[in-house]
Amino acid sequence: MRHVSGLVWLLTVVGIIALLLFDFFVHVRRAHVPGLREAALWTSIYVSIAILFGVGIWLFGGSTMGAEYFAGYVTEEALSVDNLFVFLLLLGSFKVPRADQQKVLLVGIAVSLVARTAFIFLGAALINSFAWIFYLFGLILLFTAGNLVRGTGEAEEESPDNIVIRLARRVLRTSDTYDGDKLVTYRDGHRVLTPMLLVMVAIGGTDILFALDSIPAIFGLTQNVYLVFTATAFSLLGLRQLYFLIDGLLDRLVYLSHGLSAILALIGVKLILHAMHQNNVPFINDGEHIGVQEIPTLASLAIIVGVLLVTVVASLLSPRGRARTYTAVARRRxxxxxxxEKDPRYCDxxxxxLLDAEAGLRALPERHRERVRAQGELMELLNRAHRVHEERVAAGSCFARPEPSAT
Structure with a gap:
């Protein structure tokens, strides 16, 4: 099954499109905020579909194809979780109401899937034409791994900004306020775009930029275009549900960037070793193949899963992780x-x-609580939220609840 027939390709593409349409008409068309149970249920369903698909690959294509698919899927899913941090900042930066975030994410993911498919076929064409492209892909991943390590100490609460967002702001004329989840509205008798379209462009465009790292990474695990496409597609399909499931845990994964850095470095080395094994670059070993030992796919899969497990466990047990989680969640809420949030259904x-996050702050060790109290801007923000809540309770727009101090 190294060669995949056109019929299998057609059925796979139709199935993926059907899942996207099902997601839109069943979940996203009606604006609402998914509860934990709904998010957990549909995340497990999409992950189960991806796993069952991989089992089918393993049974009909052999253990090598199966291992390549699972290695690619796990890597892409891990990179997608890291991307959720940026999505979180984007949605906050554009002040997207909670009930409308599902549609934004789904449309952005659909745009990203189309763009990544184009990148995949472009990458496959380059690989088939130029053996040296593996050197380039490997260097890209090693460079990205280094940037992830250097960037872990930087502040992550700043509003993300890149060329896609700047270009969209300049080209698209939008109103200043949302009109539900509509893309077009009327202001002063004129038809204008709402910020909803701009944030969709921002989500999709930002994820396209992420593809510059993720596509070389998966090509480092398999050169089978069908496996690259399906692993990428399934990692994106469940991303919307995953966002709402682990929203409160995203800030807790303080060591995720370190784990992803190790994984990308591993794949980068794997790509360079593969390039050396197939070397035909004239100024490297006189254009002759270099007899190096490549990293087996099963070993890569085991290392990737192991690194992710260690990363997640270390993050969840870390006091620094708890402090970062509650601080970030309190600020965001x-x-x-x-x-x-202006909808009375969700303001309470x-x-x-927010109160739950503040309770977490009060349970931190004293040294972490002191650091929180030292953030004057954060303390003022929390105090202002309490004052506004008291005003809303007095006006009858929210329900009362005891309000202990933040720290």
Whole structure:
């Protein structure tokens, strides 16, 4: 099954499109905020579909293809979780109401899937034409791994900005306010675009930029275009549900960047070893193949899974992780309560989540609580949220609940 027939390709593409349409018409068309149970249920369903598909690959294509698919899927899923950090910042930066975030994510993911498919076929064409492209892919991943390590100490609460977003802001004329989840509205008798379209472009465009790292990474694990496409597609399909499932845990994964850096470095080395094994570059070993030992796919899969397990466990057990989680969540919930969420159905829910985050802050060791209290901007933000809540309770727009101090 190294060669995949056109019929199999057609059925696979139709199946993926059907899943996207099902997601839109069943879940996203009606604006709502998914509860934990709904997010967990559909995340498990999409992960199960991806796993069952991989089992089918293993049974009909052999253990090598199966291992390549699972290695690619796990790697792409891990990279997708890292991308969720940026999605979180984007949705906060554009002040997207919670009930409308599902549609934004799904449309952005659909755009990304189309763009990544184009990148995949472009990458396959380059690989078939130029053996030296593996050297380039390997260097890209090693460079990215180094950047991930250097970037872990930087602040992550800044609003993300890149060329896609700047270009979209310049080209698209939008209104300043949302009109539900509509893409077009009327202002002063004129038809204008809402910020909803801009944030969709931002999500899709930002994820396209992520593909510059993820596509070389998966090509480092398999050169089978069908496996590259399906592993990428399944990792994206469940991303919307995963976002709502682990929203509160994203900030907790303090060592995720370190783990991803190790994984990308591993794949980068694997790519360079493969390039050396097939070398035909004239100025490297006189254009002759170099007899090096390549890293087996099963070994790569085991290392990737092991690194991710260690990364997640270390992050969840880390006091620094807890401090970072509650600080980031408290800041985000307070901002959401004050500036984003206007729907009375959700304002009280957001405020209760803010109180839960503050309870977590109070349970931290004293040294971490001191660091929180030293953040004057954060403390003022939290105090302002409490004052506004008291005003809303007095006006009858929210339910009362005890309000202990943040720390």
């Amino acid at each position: 307070a901002t959401e309560f004050l500036e984003v 829910e957001v405020y209760h989540k």
